[in-house]
Amino acid sequence: MEICNDFSWNIEEAKVLWRTGQQQAAVNLGKQILFRIQEVVEVLPESSQARVKDQKANLMYTIGKWLAHTKMESTDKVRLYFQQALAEFKANNSPSICKGCFAYGTYMDNLYENLVSRQNSTEWK
Numbered sequence: 001m002e003i004c005n006d007f008s009w010n011i012e013e014a015k016v017l018w019r020t021g022q023q024q025a026a027v028n029l030g031k032q033i034l035f036r037i038q039e040v041v042e043v044l045p046e047s048s049q050a051r052v053k054d055q056k057a058n059l060m061y062t063i064g065k066w067l068a069h070t071k072m073e074s075t076d077k078v079r080l081y082f083q084q085a086l087a088e089f090k091a092n093n094s095p096s097i098c099k100g101c102f103a104y105g106t107y108m109d110n111l112y113e114n115l116v117s118r119q120n121s122t123e124w125k
Contacts, residue, residue: 007033007055015062023070030063050092057088061100068107075111082107 010033018026037056041049064081067073082104089097118124 007037011055011059018066023066027063027066027072030059034059053088053092054094057085057092057094058096060085060088065103078107
């Protein structure tokens with residue numbers, strides 16, 4: 001039995017859903033693809049693992065960005081997606097680690113800005 005080790009068309013399908021305004025469907029499809037990748041990557045030969053691991057890291061990064069944008073999940077889950085993506089990028093020596101760090105930093109900065117604005121509001125005082 002041949003194992004499908006190219007998920008790029010599935011990932012593109014999720015991105016199309018996102019671009020057409022179907023954010024929840026895109027996130028759900030992305031999570032399903034991520035689950036399938038995690039199942040498959042362990043049984044692949046070494047020669048095929050690099051590409052699939054790179055797809056996995058990019059998908060975790062994309063899902064993290066989508067969840068941050070939609071606020072569909074808790075901040076802890078969003079942070080977890082970003083952190084796992086960054087760990088994968090680092091393990092794969094991927095140049096995408098820069099964009100991942102920037103997106104994660106931007107997300108954390110937005111959280112901090114929201115906290116500061118709440119603390120300075122009249123309700124807080």
